[in-house]
Amino acid sequence: MCGIVGYIGSKEVVSVLIDGLKHLEYRGYDSAGIAVLHNNTIEIRRSKGKLNELAEMVLAQPVPGNIGLGHTRWATHGRPSEENAHPHEDCKGEIVVVHNGIVENYLSLKDELQARGHVFVSETDTEVFAHLIEEEFTDDLYAAVQRALKKVKGTYALGVMSLKAPGQIIAARFDSPLIVGLGKDEYFIASDVPAILNHTRDVIFLDNGEIAVLKQDGVKITNLDGEEKEKAVVRITWNAAQAEKAGYRHFMLKEIFEQPIAIEDTIRTRLGEDNIHLEEMELSEQQLNEIEKVVIIACGTSWHAGLVGKFIIEELARIPVEVDIASEFRYRSPIISGKTLTLAISQSGETADTMAGIRQAKASGSKIISICNVLGSSIPRESDGTIYTHAGPEIGVASTKAFTAQLTALYLLAIYLGRKRGAIGAERTKELINELRRLPHLAGNILKEDANLKKLAHEFSYYKDFLYLGRGINYPIALEGALKLKEISYIHAEGYPAGEMKHGPIALIDEDMPVVTIAVHSKTYDKMLGNIEEVKARDGIVIALATEGDTEVAKKADHVIYIPHAMEIFSPILTIIPLQLLAYYIADKKGCDVDQPRNLAKSVTVE
Numbered sequence: 178m179c180g181i182v183g184y185i186g187s188k189e190v191v192s193v194l195i196d197g198l199k200h201l202e203y204r205g206y207d208s209a210g211i212a213v214l215h216n217n218t219i220e221i222r223r224s225k226g227k228l229n230e231l232a233e234m235v236l237a238q239p240v241p242g243n244i245g246l247g248h249t250r251w252a253t254h255g256r257p258s259e260e261n262a263h264p265h266e267d268c269k270g271e272i273v274v275v276h277n278g279i280v281e282n283y284l285s286l287k288d289e290l291q292a293r294g295h296v297f298v299s300e301t302d303t304e305v306f307a308h309l310i311e312e313e314f315t316d317d318l319y320a321a322v323q324r325a326l327k328k329v330k331g332t333y334a335l336g337v338m339s340l341k342a343p344g345q346i347i348a349a350r351f352d353s354p355l356i357v358g359l360g361k362d363e364y365f366i367a368s369d370v371p372a373i374l375n376h377t378r379d380v381i382f383l384d385n386g387e388i389a390v391l392k393q394d395g396v397k398i399t400n401l402d403g404e405e406k407e408k409a410v411v412r413i414t415w416n417a418a419q420a421e422k423a424g425y426r427h428f429m430l431k432e433i434f435e436q437p438i439a440i441e442d443t444i445r446t447r448l449g450e451d452n453i454h455l456e457e458m459e460l461s462e463q464q465l466n467e468i469e470k471v472v473i474i475a476c477g478t479s480w481h482a483g484l485v486g487k488f489i490i491e492e493l494a495r496i497p498v499e500v501d502i503a504s505e506f507r508y509r510s511p512i513i514s515g516k517t518l519t520l521a522i523s524q525s526g527e528t529a530d531t532m533a534g535i536r537q538a539k540a541s542g543s544k545i546i547s548i549c550n551v552l553g554s555s556i557p558r559e560s561d562g563t564i565y566t567h568a569g570p571e572i573g574v575a576s577t578k579a580f581t582a583q584l585t586a587l588y589l590l591a592i593y594l595g596r597k598r599g600a601i602g603a604e605r606t607k608e609l610i611n612e613l614r615r616l617p618h619l620a621g622n623i624l625k626e627d628a629n630l631k632k633l634a635h636e637f638s639y640y641k642d643f644l645y646l647g648r649g650i651n652y653p654i655a656l657e658g659a660l661k662l663k664e665i666s667y668i669h670a671e672g673y674p675a676g677e678m679k680h681g682p683i684a685l686i687d688e689d690m691p692v693v694t695i696a697v698h699s700k701t702y703d704k705m706l707g708n709i710e711e712v713k714a715r716d717g718i719v720i721a722l723a724t725e726g727d728t729e730v731a732k733k734a735d736h737v738i739y740i741p742h743a744m745e746i747f748s749p750i751l752t753i754i755p756l757q758l759l760a761y762y763i764a765d766k767k768g769c770d771v772d773q774p775r776n777l778a779k780s781v782t783v784e
């Protein structure tokens with residue numbers, strides 16, 4: 178879950194590395210470092226803490242040169258410290274490595290290497306790479322890396338540089354993402370596209386078991402056995418500005434405001450008049466008709482999208498759906514067959530638990546479809562088909578626009594399945610499609626309430642606990658609203674199906690407990706009104722989400738946030754937006770680091 182960047186060319190490498198790392202900070206930010214190869218020396222600068230500290234350090238002690246590696250870390254082995262920050266060196270300081278992933282057999286490798294006299298200076302698993310490559314080196318860095326990799330078990334995206342082979346960078350990938358960027362007489366490696374977008378849009382996505390050799394005059398890619406690979410060059414269409422804050426105070430706020438366009442871009446080109454185009458599903462009519470069950474696996478916010486997906490798919494496609502947290506799914510014995518469609522939902526496409534889940538489902542004969550936001554990431558590459566969400570890069574650690582884009586993809590999928598399997602007819606499909614088309618506009622209307630939500634949030638930033646209640650298709654939104662608040666503001670918040678309140682949580686309610694209730698028009702509207710009464714009767718404070726024009730809720734709740742009218746099935750994509758804003762403004766008022774909350778990372782590539 179770290180970020181890697183590397184450069185070889187004619188530019189001053191430090192600015193390329195620091196700029197690249199800034200765009201990768203979402204992958205980890207507890208320490209950072211760079212190594213620059215210049216005039217027969219390798220200069221290393223590393224620092225604990227955020228990237229700014231490293232940037233200040235290189236400003237105070239500049240490092241000239243045109244070839245180098247950079248790394249931003251999220252600790253897995255060894256606490257965050259300068260010694261554990263990458264790059265790591267071999268015994269003689271002639272080889273440097275940066276790494277993202279986990280070396281599973283590092284303890285046994287380390288014991289063996291130490292027994293042969295190697296001296297380790299960090300607590301990391303990564304350092305074994307530097308010493309292994311040192312041992313394997315005779316006269317060719319590429320061959321040394323190749324041999325070293327064969328001894329390693331685990332996952333890696335690796336960048337290697339050596340004084341003994343000065344004009345090159347070696348990169349390798351296994352289960353941790355790595356791309357190669359192609360410029361004019363300059364080449365890059367990076368964990369993700371935004372890191373190099375200021376320099377090039379042409380990238381190659383490395384596959385597992387591939388090694389790239391970058392030299393000033395070109396790039397060669399082979400497999401672990403040295404066979405050369407022909408790789409497609411992908412042109413990235415979104416620009417660097419899309420990955421910047423564009424004037425917003427935080428990425429999260431910018432991303433909340435990008436939701437209308439994320440929804441629009443996700444439905445764009447996929448809506449017919451009375452059908453949905455989802456050819457990327459890559460399933461034949463027969464395979465679609467044979468599906469007996471859908472199993473959704475995901476983590477965190479993506480799991481909440483999956484919970485909404487169950488309602489949508491069951492209602493529109495009439496197929497039974499199970500939703501599993503990926504880290505639970507992988508350790509039980511789920512009943513999966515060739516007639517099960519497994520649907521993996523992941524913004525990053527790199528979540529280790531979700532990846533393990535799809536491998537397990539695949540082994541049982543299930544077809545795998547993923548909903549993913551990151552082109553070329555690992556989960557789509559292991560899926561039979563992928564419905565890409567087009568939310569653009571999501572940098573804020575708390576997922577917002579990726580979530581509403583995932584919901585949008587789930588609507589597309591459910592309508593597609595329902596129509597193909599005859600569960601819904603042309604007329605109903607047309608109605609649903611018309612409503613889908615309205616969603617970007619409706620989402621935009623909610624965002625116009627930003628100033629009111631900010632005011633409300635400031636009033637509530639002093640509370641210590643929150644309860645979120647919803648029913649039916651909006652129950653997962655109660656979970657997601659609570660998750661947003663807790664992860665960025667560190668306020669304790671719980672989401673509950675409102676009907677469960679009387680079975681326990683009602684005991685918590687008093688004048689210090691704000692209760693956010695989702696009471697938009699729905700089949701369970703009256704029941705939600707009842708829940709609001711119950712909270713008020715116990716002196717709780719109610720913030721209610723209600724449908725525009727509803728006067729009933731306003732009589733009972735302390736505060737009302739209005740949501741434009743939409744078909745109930747589409748309401749989650751609207752009700753979540755004010756809850757994201759509420760969480761954002763509370764956290765910002767408290768002075769929290771909204772985009773990089775403590776202990777979290779954007780992409781969880783470890784178990």
Ligand code: F6R
Nearest residue numbers: 477478479523524525528575576
């Ligand atoms: C919360 C959040 C996380 C992710 C989870 C899965 O705001 O972002 O809960 O949803 O780590 O990540 P992906 O979707 O990348 O698999």
